[in-house]
Amino acid sequence: MDKKEKKRLEVLQQKIAKLQHLLAGAKQQPDDPAEAPRLEKELAAAHAELAALKKA
Numbered sequence: 001m002d003k004k005e006k007k008r009l010e011v012l013q014q015k016i017a018k019l020q021h022l023l024a025g026a027k028q029q030p031d032d033p034a035e036a037p038r039l040e041k042e043l044a045a046a047h048a049e050l051a052a053l054k055k056a
Helices: 003-028 037-056
Strands: none
Touching: 003 037
16 A cells, blocks of 8 residues: 555545534534435445545
């Protein structure tokens, strides 16, 4: 695993943590009904990319 891949993993982990925090807030306070599903999709995409990087 080279430097770029390690940095990408780190960035993805930070993004996942941020998205999980935002999703929890969106579920507690549903101002915009479309926000929670959008955040869930982004979170799933980030998890998929993270898994692909770890696999490679």
